[in-house]
Amino acid sequence: MKSSQDLKDLLNRIDHRGYPAYKETQGAYQFPGYILSIDHVQGDPFASPSKISVHVSGLQANFPSRLYDQPWKRTALCDTLLRLFSRQAESFTFKASGSGKSGLISVSKCGQEVLARSACTIDPGDGRLTLRLEVGFPANGRTINARELIKIFFEFLPVCVKKALFFKALDSAKIQAVIDLSDDQQAIRRQLPPLGLCAFVADGAVLPRASGISQKSMAGAVTFKSPASMSVTLNLSGGRTITGMGIPKGITLIVGGGYHGKSTLLEALERGVYNHIAGDGREYVITDSSAMKIRAEDGRSIRRTDISMFINNLPNHKDTKHFLTEDASGSTSQAANVVEAMEAGAKLLLIDEDTSASNFMVRDALMEKVVSQDSEPITPLVHRIGQLWKDYGISTILVAGSSGAFFDKADVILQMDQYIPKDITKFAKEQARLFGGASPQPSPESQNGVQSPDCSHAQNDSGTCPAPDFNRIPLAGKNSPAPASQGRRGPGSRENGRDNRVKIKVNGRDSVSINKETIDLRYVEQLVDSEQLTTLGYLLAYAQNHFIDGARTLTQIVDLLEETVRSKGLASVCESSYLPSGLAMPRRQEIFAAFNRYRSLNTGKDQQR
Structure with a gap:
């Protein structure tokens, strides 16, 4: 390995x-206490910055193993170190002058959520730290300005590393508090099931x-207080306890003005579904980690999803067991989102009436009298929500402000009153009973023992629909990256005269482009960071x-993707000579969501016929 002096001599030359x-x-170059690795050098001062990584041995970093002996602790510790390094780097960025991106020192910008990122990792075996960042190598025009880069490598970065990546330089009590919070959050998650x-x-x-446009907490906001009927006390680390509202599995309705x-x-x-940093206000808001927000998504593509649980007998005779469209309506998109959430393993659906298709949610009694069930291909959620819980163990938390259709279906009904929840289950159920005629009609499949047409294709003896068919087999389309058999070795590779580079471009949290195709993810609302895209x-x-x-x-x-990342790390899926700094791990549910919106994939059992 070369020395830091070798790097300085080279820069001067x-x-x-x-x-x-x-x-x-x-x-790679050995600096006092750490290794500086220049992994990729930008080709132009106006191009994407150069990729740098800093490696600190476990012996030098000297973080006690109790701080990183569990996955959630490692994520919390790395998140904290990344934030500390970022604060230091901000004071030095662009202090080295030049054209284009000269002098930039950039690391991942962490939000309120604590995410596993490629920008900072710690080895669970020996405590070795790796921090990845981007540096704009200085230039005057397109001429090297090595003196300014020497400033960055020999004056600025050593300060950042010393103040952020060595345990002896940090406030040990604050670091321990971060780890304790992650332990508490994990303890709550374990107790929910x-x-x-x-x-x-x-x-x-x-x-x-x-x-x-800000995820920071509102100053002076009303603090949350659980209704007495739903108050639970949970155990935290160190023998402490915490009290709050426990939302039971099943169907919960949230109403209010x-x-x-x-x-x-x-x-x-x-x-x-994510842990939050101290001071966020939602540190102890913990949701089933598989929960999926479901909404209508007009215009999305649907790749042969079985939506027959909700939609059947279309006038154009279109197959709803392998439903395919490039431009879904609100109701078909929301039906597909529910079924795809089931396929992804979600055990909790989160739905807001404001972002839902009204005809997917409910048909009132008058409409059912005017337009017969035989003429309506949609079986609304109100007639399926109980089945999702009873037959598939999928809970629902539903916000409703204008329709009382779900009162009869809900196990718990909460009214939000000036940000404070009140348990009105008994009162709301009684009012629904007294209201009588305006209550939802019985589920179509149970009316007078007559089978509903939406389930006639596979009605079983219990009067419920079978689980959707998830046997979808993707095939890559014409705009997809070159298959492995054609020699693709990762970004920037070329073989047999063919350019096999894959261009990945992200537009904030709205979309990600792979080569020529853009995958629209703006309505996948639990993607909270562009690095996940x-x-x-x-x-x-x-x-x-x-x-x-x-x-x-x-x-x-x-x-297979999850197992690859788990066993080999994120670097394995990047297929490049270095691991990019700007990656954050999405959940399994969002991986499915991205596949489901990728128009280049031809997906279905019968696709080859």
Whole structure:
């Protein structure tokens, strides 16, 4: 390995040369206490910055093993170190001058959620730390300005590393508090299933956000308080306890007037699948980790999904067991989203009436009298929500502000009153009973013992529909990356004169592009960071090169992707000589969601006929 002096000598030699001479710096260099690795050098001062990594041995970093001996602790510790490094780097970025991106020092920007990221990792065996960042190599025009890069490598970065990556330089009590919080969050997650709960919201939680574009907590907001009937006390680490609202498995309905906090509570539960940092206000809002937010999504593509549980007997005789469209309606998209969530293993659905298709949710009694069931291909959610829980063990938390159709179906009914929940289950059930004629009609499949047409294709003796068919087999389309058999070796590779590079581009949290196709993910609302979309791009490209073979189902492919990342790390799916710094691991549910919106994939049992 070369020394830091070797790097300085090299930089002095290439000073004032053309920018491509920076390529000679690529390699690893021993600095006092750490290794600096120049993994990829940008080709131009205006191009994407160079990729750098800092490696600190476990002996040098000296973090006690108790701080990283569990996966959730490692994620929390790395998240904290990344935030500390970022604060230091901000004080130095662009302090080295030059053209283009010269002087940039950039690391992943962490939000309120604690995510596993490629930007900072710690080895569970020996405590070795790796931090990945981007640096804009300085230039005057397109001429190397080595003196400014020497500033970055020999003055700025050593300060960042010293103040963020060595345990002796940090406040040990604050680091321990971060780990204790992650232990507490994990303890709550473990207790939910045996207690029959799908979510928990702690008393004192701050749910409202500062604004529509900020996830930081609102100053002076009303703090959460559980209704007495739903209050539970859970055990935390160190013998401590916490009290709050336990939401039971089954069907929970959240009602209330406008601006009283219904959607605010649901949004907190959506993000409760992730841990949050101290001070966020939602640190102890913990939701079943498989929960999926479901909404209407007009215009999305559907790749041969079995939506026959909800839609059948279409006038155009279109097959709803292998439903295929490039431009779904609100109702068909929401039906597909429910079924695809089931396929992805979701055990909790989160639904807001405001973002749902009304004809997917309910048909009132008058409409059912005017337009007979025989003329309506949609079986609304109100007639399936009980079945989802009883037959498939899938709970639902539903926000409703204008329709009382779900009162009869709900196990628990909460009214949000100035951001405070009240358990009105008994009262609401009684009012629904007294209201009588306006209550939802019995489920179509049980009316007078007559089978509903939406289930006639496979009605069983119990009067319920069988589980949807999840035997979908993807095939890569014409815009997909080159398959492995054609020699693709990762971004930037070329073989037999063929350019096999895969171009992955992310547009915030809205979409990810793979080569020429854009995958619209703006309505996959539990994607909380653009780095998750970047990772999805790599995962889909890798799957097309290695796992999509015309024989494996989508579920098998996602299983293989997760196992690959678990056993070999994110670097394995990037197929490049270095691991990009800007990756954050999405959940299994979002991996499925990305596949389901990837128009290049031809998916279905009968696709080869």
